[in-house]
Amino acid sequence: MRWTRAAGRGLLAAAVVLAGYAGFGPHADGAAGAGRGPMTLATAGDLTDYLGPLLDGWNRERPRERVTLVELPDSADETRAQMITELRSGGDRYDVLNIDVAWTSEFAAAGWIAPLDRGGFPLGDFLPPVVDTATFGGRLYAVPYVTNAGLLYYRADVLRREGLEPPRTWEELARQAREVAPKYGLEGYAGQFLPYEGLTVNATESVHSAGGSFLRDEGARVTVDSDAARRGLAFLADGVREGWIPREALDYKEEESRQAFQEGRLLFLRNWPYVYSLANGDDSEVAGRFGTVPLPGPDGPGTSVLGGSNLAVSSGSRHPRSAADLIRYLTSEPVQRKVLTDGALPPVRAALYSDRDLIRRYPYLPTLRQSVLAAEPRAKSPRYDQVSLAVQAVVQDALALRQTPREAVARLGRELESIARKG
Numbered sequence: 001m002r003w004t005r006a007a008g009r010g011l012l013a014a015a016v017v018l019a020g021y022a023g024f025g026p027h028a029d030g031a032a033g034a035g036r037g038p039m040t041l042a043t044a045g046d047l048t049d050y051l052g053p054l055l056d057g058w059n060r061e062r063p064r065e066r067v068t069l070v071e072l073p074d075s076a077d078e079t080r081a082q083m084i085t086e087l088r089s090g091g092d093r094y095d096v097l098n099i100d101v102a103w104t105s106e107f108a109a110a111g112w113i114a115p116l117d118r119g120g121f122p123l124g125d126f127l128p129p130v131v132d133t134a135t136f137g138g139r140l141y142a143v144p145y146v147t148n149a150g151l152l153y154y155r156a157d158v159l160r161r162e163g164l165e166p167p168r169t170w171e172e173l174a175r176q177a178r179e180v181a182p183k184y185g186l187e188g189y190a191g192q193f194l195p196y197e198g199l200t201v202n203a204t205e206s207v208h209s210a211g212g213s214f215l216r217d218e219g220a221r222v223t224v225d226s227d228a229a230r231r232g233l234a235f236l237a238d239g240v241r242e243g244w245i246p247r248e249a250l251d252y253k254e255e256e257s258r259q260a261f262q263e264g265r266l267l268f269l270r271n272w273p274y275v276y277s278l279a280n281g282d283d284s285e286v287a288g289r290f291g292t293v294p295l296p297g298p299d300g301p302g303t304s305v306l307g308g309s310n311l312a313v314s315s316g317s318r319h320p321r322s323a324a325d326l327i328r329y330l331t332s333e334p335v336q337r338k339v340l341t342d343g344a345l346p347p348v349r350a351a352l353y354s355d356r357d358l359i360r361r362y363p364y365l366p367t368l369r370q371s372v373l374a375a376e377p378r379a380k381s382p383r384y385d386q387v388s389l390a391v392q393a394v395v396q397d398a399l400a401l402r403q404t405p406r407e408a409v410a411r412l413g414r415e416l417e418s419i420a421r422k423g
Contacts, residue, residue, distance in 0.1 A: 035321035039067045042083060043098035043309075045074040050343035058329055065322040067096075076100055076197060080385075087112040087314065095317040096326055098145065098309050101133035102197075102378045102388070105218060108136035109382035113312035114320060116140045121328060126348045127369070133377045134310045136218065141312060143327050144348040146339060148307030149371035150205060151364065153261055153269040153279070156291040158184050166293045170209075170235050173268065173296045177244035181267040188244030190257045191270035193236075193399055195392040198253055200378065201305045202270065203395040205295060206232035208376050209302030214391065214416065219381030222420055225413035231298065233405040237398045250399055262286060270295060272307060273346055276364050292364045294371045304375040308346065346372070383419050390415040 043051065051069055059066045070093075072079040080103060086093050087107070099107060107113045118140045123131050130144040152173075154166045162180055167173035177188025192198030207213065212228030215221065239245035249257065254271060258278065261269040264285035269275070280287045295302040311330060313323040329335060336347040340358065346368055352358055353369040381387050390412060398408035 035319055036065055037319040037322060038065060039095035039317070039319055039322050039326060040070050040093060041067050041096045041098065041326070042070045042072060042094040044076060044079040045071050047074065048343050050338070050345075053342065054330070054335055054338060057335075058326065062322075062325075065319070065325070067326055070094065084112075087316070090316060092314070092316040092318050094314045095319055095323045097312045097314055099142065099312055101130075101144075101306060101308050101310055102384055104134055104142050104310055104312070105136045105380040106382055106384045107312065108139075108141040112315055113141050114315050114317070116143065116313065116324065120324060121331065125333075125350060126331075127350050127353075127372050129306055129372060129375055129377075130308065130348050133306055133308070136380065142310035143312075143331055144308065145311045145327075145331060146308040146345045147348050147372055148272050148346055149304040149368060149375045150201070150270050150295050150307075151273060151275075151292045151304075151367060151371060152295050153271060153275060153290055153292055155184075155186070155267050155286065155289060157289040158186070158267060166291065167268075167296050168293070168300055169296050170298050170302075174235075174239065174242070174244060177239070177268055178242060181244070184267070186267045187246040187249075187260070187265055189239060189268040189270075190245065190249035190252055190260060190266055192253050192257055193245075193250045194253050194256075195396040196253060197388060197392075199395055200388045200391045201307070203233065203236070203391055204305050204378055205270075205303060206235050208232070208305070209295070209297035210235070213379070214412075215379040215381055215387065215420070219379065219383065219387070219420060222413055222416040224416060225409055229409050230405045233395065233398055233408055235298075236395075237401065237405050240399050241401060250396075261290075273364055273368050274344055276362070277344060292367050294367060294374065301370075301374060304371045306372065306375040306377045308348070381419070383422065386419045386422075387416065390419065 055067050055069055072082050083097060097113065121143050126144055127147060130147045134140055134142040134144050158180065159166060164176060167176055173189060181188040191202040193202060207229045210228040210232035212226050212232055214224045216223050257269055257271055258275050260266050262279045262284045276292065279290060295304050297303065311327045313320050317323050331348065333349050336349040337352060339345050340347050340352065353365050359365050379387055394408050394412040397403045398405055
C-alpha cells in the first residue's frame with residue numbers, strides 16, 4: 001500500500017553498483033565476495049508472517065548469503081520515513097528494499113536505489129502494467145513483487161432480490177446506492193476518504209476513470225486542470241452531497257471501510273483484494289453474500305490505481321549481486337505462488353491468474369486480473385510525497401463540500417505547478 005539529499009554520493013554509488021551487475025546471472029554461485037554475502041530485506045510489517053518461511057528456503061540453499069528480515073512499522077508513511085532516514089545517511093543497513101510502487105520514482109531520482117539490468121529479470125512473464133511502476137527515466141530501478149488493484153465489493157444477495165446486476169457505470173452505482181441501499185437499512189457506497197494516501201488513490205481512480213490525470217512526463221507537466229478531472233472529482237463530491245456516500249466515510253481508511261462492509265452496513269465498497277477472505281470469515285455478517293466486479297467508470301468499467309510493492313537494491317548495499325539474486329528468487333513463479341497462498345497478496349506473475357486450482361481457492365482472481373490490466377500507476381514524480389499531500393488536502397475540501405470540484409481542481413493545478421517548479 002505512497003511519497004534533497006546530496007544526490008551526488010547516491011548517484012555515484014548507483015553507478016558503481018550498476019557496473020558491478022555486468023557479470024551476474026541467475027545461477028551464480030554463493031561464494032562471498034565480489035558483491036556477495038549476507039543481506040537484509042527491509043519491509044513494512046509482515047502482518048501475515050509469510051515472509052519468514054519464504055526467506056528460510058533461500059537461507060537453507062545459500063547460507064553464506066543469508067538474508068535477515070528487517071520489519072519496519074505497519075504504517076506506510078512510517079516505513080517510508082525510516083527507510084529515507086537510513087538511505088539519506090549513506091548507511092548500508094539495508095540491501096533489498098520492499099517499497100510501495102509510488103516510491104520508486106522518488107527513490108530513483110534521489111539515488112537511493114540502484115538501476116538494474118532489464119535482461120536479468122523475467123519481466124515478460126509479469127502482468128504488463130506492473131512493470132511500468134518499477135521504471136523511472138526510461139530505466140529499471142526495481143522489480144515488481146506484489147501488485148494490487150481496487151475492486152468493487154457488492155451485496156450480491158441484495159441486488160439479487162432487486163433483480164439487478166452489479167453496477168458497471170457511475171450512474172448505475174449512484175442510482176443503486178441512492179435508491180436500493182435505504183430499502184435494506186444500508187448505506188450506499190464507501191471507499192477510503194480520510195486524508196491519507198488512500199484518499200489520493202481513490203481520487204486518482206476517479207480522475208483516471210474520467211480520462212484525466214494529475215501529472216505527465218514523470219512530474220514535469222501538470223495536467224489536472226481539465227474537464228475530465230472536474231468530472232472525476234464531482235462524482236465523489238456529488239455522492240457526499242446527495243447522501244449515497246455517508247459522511248462517516250470521510251473518516252475511513254482501508255480497515256474502517258472493510259469493517260463497515262463486513263458488518264453489513266454498506267451496499268458497495270471500494271477496497272483491495274485482501275478484503276475478500278476476511279469478509280468470508282466466520283465473524284463476517286456478509287460471508288457468502290457478496291461479490292466483486294471491476295470498479296465502475298463513467299461509461300463502463302473504470303480505471304483502478306495500481307497498488308502493490310517493488311523490490312529494489314539499495315545504492316548502499318555491500319552485496320548487490322546477492323541482493324539481485326534474492327529479488328530473482330522472490331519473483332520466481334514458485335515463490336510468487338506462495339506470496340498468494342501464504343501471504344494473501346496478489347502476485348505479479350501473469351500465469352498464476354489463469355491457474356485453475358488457484359481460481360477455485362480465490363474466485364476473485366479473474367476480476368483482479370482484469371482490473372490490474374486496466375489499471376494505471378499513481379502520478380510519477382521525484383516529489384511524490386508533496387504531490388500526494390496536495391491531492392489529499394484539496395480533495396478533502398471538495399468532499400467536505402467546502403469547495404466546488406471546479407474550484408478544487410483549479411487550486412490543485414496551482415499547487416502542483418508550484419511543486420513541479422521545485423523539481
